[in-house]
Amino acid sequence: MSAVPRFQRARSPEHKQERREAILAAAHDLAGEHPVREISLGDIARRIGLAKSNLLRYFESREDVFLQLLLREWEDWREDTAQQLASRPATPESVAATVAHTLAGRPLFCDLVSEMASVLERNVTVSTVRAFKAETLDKVDDLGAVVSERLPNLNPADGRETIAAALIITAGLWPIANPAPHVSAMYADIPELTRAHVDFEERLRHLLTTLITGFLHNR
Amino acid sequence: MSAVPRFQRARSPEHKQERREAILAAAHDLAGEHPVREISLGDIARRIGLAKSNLLRYFESREDVFLQLLLREWEDWREDTAQQLASRPATPESVAATVAHTLAGRPLFCDLVSEMASVLERNVTVSTVRAFKAETLDKVDDLGAVVSERLPNLNPADGRETIAAALIITAGLWPIANPAPHVSAMYADIPELTRAHVDFEERLRHLLTTLITGFLHNR
Numbered sequence: 001m002s003a004v005p006r007f008q009r010a011r012s013p014e015h016k017q018e019r020r021e022a023i024l025a026a027a028h029d030l031a032g033e034h035p036v037r038e039i040s041l042g043d044i045a046r047r048i049g050l051a052k053s054n055l056l057r058y059f060e061s062r063e064d065v066f067l068q069l070l071l072r073e074w075e076d077w078r079e080d081t082a083q084q085l086a087s088r089p090a091t092p093e094s095v096a097a098t099v100a101h102t103l104a105g106r107p108l109f110c111d112l113v114s115e116m117a118s119v120l121e122r123n124v125t126v127s128t129v130r131a132f133k134a135e136t137l138d139k140v141d142d143l144g145a146v147v148s149e150r151l152p153n154l155n156p157a158d159g160r161e162t163i164a165a166a167l168i169i170t171a172g173l174w175p176i177a178n179p180a181p182h183v184s185a186m187y188a189d190i191p192e193l194t195r196a197h198v199d200f201e202e203r204l205r206h207l208l209t210t211l212i213t214g215f216l217h218n219r
Numbered sequence: 220m221s222a223v224p225r226f227q228r229a230r231s232p233e234h235k236q237e238r239r240e241a242i243l244a245a246a247h248d249l250a251g252e253h254p255v256r257e258i259s260l261g262d263i264a265r266r267i268g269l270a271k272s273n274l275l276r277y278f279e280s281r282e283d284v285f286l287q288l289l290l291r292e293w294e295d296w297r298e299d300t301a302q303q304l305a306s307r308p309a310t311p312e313s314v315a316a317t318v319a320h321t322l323a324g325r326p327l328f329c330d331l332v333s334e335m336a337s338v339l340e341r342n343v344t345v346s347t348v349r350a351f352k353a354e355t356l357d358k359v360d361d362l363g364a365v366v367s368e369r370l371p372n373l374n375p376a377d378g379r380e381t382i383a384a385a386l387i388i389t390a391g392l393w394p395i396a397n398p399a400p401h402v403s404a405m406y407a408d409i410p411e412l413t414r415a416h417v418d419f420e421e422r423l424r425h426l427l428t429t430l431i432t433g434f435l436h437n438r
Contacts, residue, residue: 214433
């Protein structure tokens with residue numbers, strides 16, 4: 001028999017699941033080193049010594065890999081945030097601070113959220129987006145319910161909207177707060193542009209505190 | 220003499236400016252037909268019968284073309300919004316409604332804003348980003364001052380933050396509210412996913428009203 005290739009075609013559901021995990025782990029590793037936007041399917045395949053065509057037996061596309069990674073990061077964030085919200089007295093400020101802090105501590109999640117609608121959801125099949133959307137809407141509902149439980153004056157729809165808004169703002173703010181390195185360096189050098197440098201956590205915390213305060217005072 | 224090529228090399232500053240205008244007009248046309256993300260430098264060059272290498276005499280890159288287009292759209296939005304804000308009695312609701320409406324009426328501006336930090340500013344030289352940032356920070360200041368003038372209870376910093384937040388939310392919300400056509404069709408078909416379909420103007424208006432209300436009630 002000749003040399004066994006590093007990755008044989010998966011023959012059982014268990015093997016298939018193992019392969020999927022190895023691919024997700026490789027994408028996760030790469031995303032710790034580069035912005036998600038710069039990582040190609042070929043990069044992921046190379047990292048684990050698979051041919052691109054072989055990788056495509058396990059995922060639809062590069063974007064499918066990252067959507068599945070996003071789902072996991074999202075669940076991790078949901079769980080941690082729910083737990084942290086439950087463990088301390090809640091005020092609009094403390095809820096905003098917790099949500100901003102758990103997001104800021106997850107650069108990969110924030111990066112994927114900012115790619116989600118503009119790239120990832122556009123390059124997969126309808127059935128993949130459908131499953132992804134159903135799961136993530138539920139996660140937003142769950143965390144929204146925790147927020148309105150902790151802030152009883154906030155109505156449930158506004159608790160949910162607080163979480164949805166945190167994610168919408170993250171999608172818009174993350175790339176602004178994380179410019180290319182040569183641009184960051186320029187902001188630091190030029191006094192008139194210092195204010196172009198945005199602190200993600202601080203800005204998000206402030207906007208969320210203000211939003212929750214506004215929800216509590218809207219008619 | 221042989222046939223004159225459609226585009227000769229521009230020999231004077233006026234010619235150069237004419238070429239730049241023709242390139243911007245072509246990019247503008249194309250962006251009315253496709254999402255900005257899908258338009259390449261080659262597409263722009265083909266539209267006006269220029270070689271790519273020739274186009275690069277007038278702009279640094281595809282991203283430079285779109286940043287210059289964004290500046291113009293931004294100025295048009297600033298002017299129109301300032302005028303509309305000045306022409307009617309101001310309440311938090313009316314200011315939010317005007318800002319949301321003038322944004323929603325400018326799909327190209329919203330599309331470019333959502334590409335700005337994640338793509339456009341990353342693929343140009345430092346001096347181009349620097350000039351772009353200086354101009355756009357001023358435009359946000361100007362419109363922020365109009366907002367706080369119209370709502371005297373709002374402090375000037377919060378007037379500015381209202382406009383900055385409108386743009387941050389636009390960057391995050393626009394792609395969510397404008398999914399690929401096959402995804403939109405799926406949302407319309409599946410009752411549990413109807414709520415995944417987001418109305419950009421309505422959602423932005425609601426978030427901005429709430430933010431302004433919150434600014435007015437923050438300590």
